[in-house]
Amino acid sequence: MKRANLYVGLFVAVLLAVGIIGFSRVNKANAKIADGMDNYTIAETWELPVELNEISGMVWVGNNTLACIQDEDGKLFIYDLTDKAISEEIPFAGKGDYEGIALYKDDMYVMQSDGLLFEIKNWNTTNKIVSTHKTGFQDANNMESLAYSALDSSLLTIPKDRDSKDDFKGIYTIPLSSKKADTNTPAYKIEMNAKALKIYRDKKLYKTFNPSEIAVHPITNDIYVVEGQHPKLLILDANGTLKTVYKLDEINFPQPEGMTFSEEGDLYISNEAVNGTASIHLVELKVTKS
Template sequence: MKKSSLFIGLFIAVLIGIAIIGFSKVSQANAKITEGSDNYTISETWELPDELDEISGIVWIDDHTLACVQDENGIIYLYDLDEKSIREEIPFSGNGDYEGIALHKTDLYVMQSDGLLYEIKDWRETNRTISSYQTGFKAANNMESLTYSAKDSSLLTAPKDKDANDEFKGIYKISMTSKRVDVNSPTYKIEMNAEALKNYRDKKLRKTFNPSEIAVHPKTNDIYVLEGKNPKLLILDEHGNLKNVYKLDEINFPQPEGMTFSADGDLYISNEAVIGAATIHLVDFKML
């Protein structure tokens, strides 16, 4: 065999080998970003306007309206699901890092990442009043979650990053009167060493799960806790026992940071804009 033919054959073999390795890596990458897509069904999706590219929190207002916050401007955006547009804007503060929003009766509450809580009383009225409260959390906790729990008669929140102990992420009650939290006494605990989280366990234990939002099912009182960093959803029963962990694929959930239930128990999850527009999905999870 001529040397030139041998070299050509070796060259082609190397190219084929590189192609096979490259294809394998692409396949593995595709499998990773689509992992979890069989856990749920998305029945409807809303692509959001540019104002909500950084959407960080949503809460159900009525059968066609969600109140939304984004993490840069102190504005509550009322988004009309039927009209697929922002119907109204309600300023409550200046620029900041606003992460969670909750509704209780006629009042809206917004959580800032450093634990500062805003109360917008009688939010539907023109003479609404706005107050802010130090809950006891700090910037190191990185607070991104907020919901009202009728069962607990309190707002609930969970630190995304640092908690009192690296072995758990606590879910804490915020008093409706003092707006304060006992930061050393969580009402519920998500144990970082839980068997259900073993596939997600990090060398730094507290990074195993990083809550970005929380919501309470209006009929079962199950507590849903969302993570946007490595997208997943945890479901705890009303006593705080971990029931299910759902992996979320990174195509439909590139950065899920907002979550709310309708009065009938329909689940809405919002995503910040990563590639393309920010979105809100109406999601139905399969029981594991």
């Protein structure tokens, strides 16, 4: 009887130990995916329709409206933040892998992952003209970002995967006159060995930071670069100096792929649907140190 009681006691002790270890691991996992929440406030959220489950880019077009693209279809999806709905779909090409979008005056630009740039002149009229341009980037670069920079008078883009060297990710200008980048001479560099990226450093250095979108603050000209794979937001000043890194929590930012600013400097970040619904957040950042 005593031996039986001993076995029962040991069995209960093992179950308790397993439960405690499991509970500890769950707590650690939950803490990890929530890490970063103290960096910002989400002021408002828009849950997107299924057509934008794969939202990969967006740009502010005025009047509380965004032009969005998604990975597969060559369409501009005009999304009204006030009505919380797609107001219009504007085809510009067939199937593809569309990742970045930018606006300059009346012309829209869309970047494909292989570096092919679509130019949609007079995008919001019936006489729009669509043309394509080889920018000099390749499949291996995996281009997912595009923004217009008034300071540079050019489009900006940055490789998600491989650059010419693994120790940096270059931000490159694409002049609107040529639509072609000098892929050997970045305008700005994000050094993978930067102190602010130390805690994110990967054994394969180029995987330390894999940008999914770029945007330029309309007032400060600071350059914002977001990563979707391991959600984080980098901010560089107008000279390209890395100012700070924000960790983004994986609950609200399961896969941030799009980013844009309103004219007033309000920051919007979009997420693809990951085990849920695609979304757009209006984000208010808190002051942090790198």
